[in-house]
Amino acid sequence: MTTHWTLTVDCRDPALVARFWCTALGYTEADPPQGWDTWQAWLTELNVPEDEWNDGASISDPDGVLPSISFLKVPEPRTGKNRLHLDLQVAGGRAQPQHLREQRIRSKAEALIAAGATVVREVPMEGSSTLDHLWMQDPEGNDFCVV
Incomplete structure (x- = not known):
């Protein structure tokens, strides 16, 4: 159950x-x-x-x-890295063409930045310079990824 x-x-x-x-x-x-x-x-x-x-x-x-x-x-600000975060899965998975995945990730990120998010870092695929996901933070600094 x-x-x-x-x-x-x-x-x-x-x-x-x-x-x-x-x-x-x-x-x-x-x-x-x-x-x-x-x-x-x-x-x-x-x-x-x-x-x-x-x-x-x-x-x-x-x-x-x-x-x-x-x-x-809560009265205290965030003081460390989240141990749990959400992955917003917008790209359609690695089976999708890379240009389409990156377009979807960047499009969602633009909308989230307009809503108050910030980009912490662009994370490439391991051993590559190709974008895998964006590590972002909400308006209060809570981590999440756009994948």
Whole structure:
């Protein structure tokens, strides 16, 4: 039997990071809990002070297939390299022509840079100068790759 799971990202500004990952993954803001029309109504009903409303955010796959991702506000900045990261698989795999793979990787990277990401490094295929993937960071410095 499998276990239901989600991924949680610690960050300083959950709304900012959630918006970025919506763009990166094609996700949408998660719906409010059943019985509430908006997150604001839910937070108000639970008497959560307004200054705590950005303490978390959640995004979900609009098709309801892939796991949800939550973003939790923490006081400390990121201090080291991620031990877990996402690979955005946009190139179609190594069986695709290299020029097409590189075009897809660079196109996705351009959109992500416009959304606040930065490129850390272009990573070539082993023993080659041909692009394999881009190592990037989201607006708060969380690592991910565009492959």
